[in-house]
Amino acid sequence: MLSSSTHSTTVEAFKGLIKKIKHYNEAVSLMFWDLRTGAPKKGVEQRTEVIGTLSGETFALTTSKEMKEYLDLLSSPDHYTQLDEITKKMVKEAKKEYDLFIKIPPERHKEYVILTSKSESVWEEAKAKSDFSLFQPYLEKVVDFQKEFIGYLGYEGHPYNTLLDQYEPGVTVEQLDQLFAGLREKIVPLVREVTSSPHKPDIRIVTQKFDPQKQKAFSKIILERIGYDFEAGRLDDTVHPFCIGLNPGDVRVTNRYNHNDLREGIFGAIHEGGHALYEQNISRELIGTNLCNGASMGIHESQSRFFENMIGRSRAFWECYLQDLIEVFPEELQGVTVDQFYFAVNEAKASLIRTEADELTYNLHIMIRYELEKGLISGEIKVADLPHIWNEKMREYLGITPNNDAEGVLQDVHWSGGSFGYFPSYSLGNLYAAQLEHAMRKEIPNYEDFIRNGQFAKIKDWMTEKVHKYGKLLTPNEILVQATGEQLNARYLTDYLEKKYRQLYQI
């Protein structure tokens, strides 16, 4: 018979350990933010060591004897059935992480870390020289490590599922194949139609010289309007924009401003703002637990994409804010109409670089990476064949061919650091976003009027109620099904894109 005091002591000790790990993570996150927003360069080397020490400690705690003891005890039926929902999920999460860390032999993990660190710098050089052959031997080793790790961790169905699961728990190759097929079928022909439409946006409107300070001031206003709480965050300048949630009361956004293109700064801010709204609105009762983060990379991306594209790039949004923007840039934007501006910020065209791709073509870039990763892991594709297959797929899906590997297979940093299984999250984000938007439209009558009037509270609150507040308490699929009443379905995204781009390009 289990004594209740043993039980509650164990629960408290387990929660205390988890909280300690979270506290270490928060300190590391602040150092990370600081390094990217203005830490003096001569202190960086030492700071990196400090991060190493704290991360090492986090790893040690996550895989400690105490952790194993608590997890074994609390996973046993006697204990488990007594736990509340939050604690049950905390145990599951901690167990998953424990298993992940403990199954890989430490010496192999160490070799892998050394390899990827080297591999990243080789990739940088290879990209600069546009010479895939430099990178190839490293990438081969990185891929071999992925396969080796999958061996330790085990898999069901396709071995790539194990990698997917690290970013998007529960998502499988089977499901992705079907989703991407749905996208491909609709989007590939749609891109062709858009490309051949004689009706084009006038992007000179948004590609003039725009004072970055004014762009920043406008971005700040927009962030506030969509509900970003500046008492629980701040906006700083950086080279690569990001959002970092230290805790729900401190979620920081960083952004950059292109002097010659208005789109980058404004939509960068709204994108990161979407991530930030998620983190700021996680339920306070999850603070200090291992559930106080987004449910997955994909759900996180659904929030940034929803706010960036479905809100920020909607016509209704600019009906509301174009006048304000014109007041900030009266000379540059004098006489620009909502229709002109709306079209200019939604220009769609086949392009080579993923990070610069528009809403319509973006998922095709992801699809290519997904198909290549899957083939690499299953062994059907060899690293040496990547440049060739990459270019082939670019022609097939987007109708264009890179001039060299720097603007082809070498463009992304992800593979050099071993981030296999990550890319699909970007498309899942778009898919989730469209399905959530569809559900929201049904539940919020006159949805577009709220955007048109700059009243985002209702929209944000809906997202908080359906997505944000749960943190990691529910799985991505549970969140989606609970919010929308059905499994993930590519139709919502394709319908949305069809409608938007057919109207814009008059096709």
Added chain:
Amino acid sequence: MLSSSTHSTTVEAFKGLIKKIKHYNEAVSLMFWDLRTGAPKKGVEQRTEVIGTLSGETFALTTSKEMKEYLDLLSSPDHYTQLDEITKKMVKEAKKEYDLFIKIPPERHKEYVILTSKSESVWEEAKAKSDFSLFQPYLEKVVDFQKEFIGYLGYEGHPYNTLLDQYEPGVTVEQLDQLFAGLREKIVPLVREVTSSPHKPDIRIVTQKFDPQKQKAFSKIILERIGYDFEAGRLDDTVHPFCIGLNPGDVRVTNRYNHNDLREGIFGAIHEGGHALYEQNISRELIGTNLCNGASMGIHESQSRFFENMIGRSRAFWECYLQDLIEVFPEELQGVTVDQFYFAVNEAKASLIRTEADELTYNLHIMIRYELEKGLISGEIKVADLPHIWNEKMREYLGITPNNDAEGVLQDVHWSGGSFGYFPSYSLGNLYAAQLEHAMRKEIPNYEDFIRNGQFAKIKDWMTEKVHKYGKLLTPNEILVQATGEQLNARYLTDYLEKKYRQLYQI
């Protein structure tokens, strides 16, 4: 017989543990800096918990069994004689801290922490209401705790020595009594003469409206000129200026700018810059050890005071920079001469508030606090009598009387938090600074010409060679004697002040 491998293993393990503690401290320092320079307020509560966790861990490591084991082993003659100078000093420092932490019963320390936290907020209220009786019972308990702690820690000579030693290792009541007597004898009559001199500065020059942004820009230039390395630091805005050394490659300065008084911002920047030069120039070989800080509070203050007063408030300095300042504020400062400006930034007068006191009268404020603290700890003074004695001493030394306790005995936060023994460091800083300056003048021919020409490298390098580079490797007294050839002597400060203020006030 001691095996050399046991020895080196123990040394490595000890150094590793010290480094780990330093790394935790660095993370905590960054969080501290962040809290004071723009952390969003809704995240503060959680951040405080994170700081608590990391500080607790630091305490646990500092007093851990491993630490005791290493210290016992390495302090034994067999090991100790084999250690290099740095490691010997590391062992001494760690042992001192271990003893300090371990001798106080944890439950008493905890009660004390709770008391001081409460006491600080009561002090705030008492000061706001100018009602000492509110604060009195708390201060009595705080003083009782000090006495109790001294009981645990032991003392030689006067019990107050134990408190002094925490801020200024090796300094005693006997020495301070003599130093303050030397100051009192010269400065009290000098203040009277200054006060009755008909020759006064025109401080309207520096008390106009000055754009804070321009003040900041000028402060930045001055910081750069005196040798502050912006690649190893940054300047941010804050409510209470401070300098924080995370590591020698990352030493941050914060400052504030009074819209109606030019002095606060400029001299605040130079003061914190002096602290920063110290931390930026500690020898790189001390990074990661427990010696990579200033030698003491007093030596640290000697650097800030030297740069603020002896450089920044010198005539030669303004011969160099007044023209630049006039270019920043052409309307406000048009036609101001070096003599006028030099006099205006060196106004001396008896005043009530320590933090606003000038270079001449400042030490009298400290002397009052020193005498009161000493009396409280020895039992010769009762807390209840403080307001009365305070006012009496103000009349005796400065010739003025506070109108109420808010501008008298309640003005400083220090006692409410239990910082007894800290105040003397401010005066020691002034004393060290004057003695160092005297030595420097002898060793650098045409010392003032270097200031006059804005060439500070020679001056900074002298300080680095004599003070900065050692960190905590030498004691305050060792640094002073090695740099100046003699024990601390109040004459250098009194001579300096006599010369400067007799000339300024024509007395």
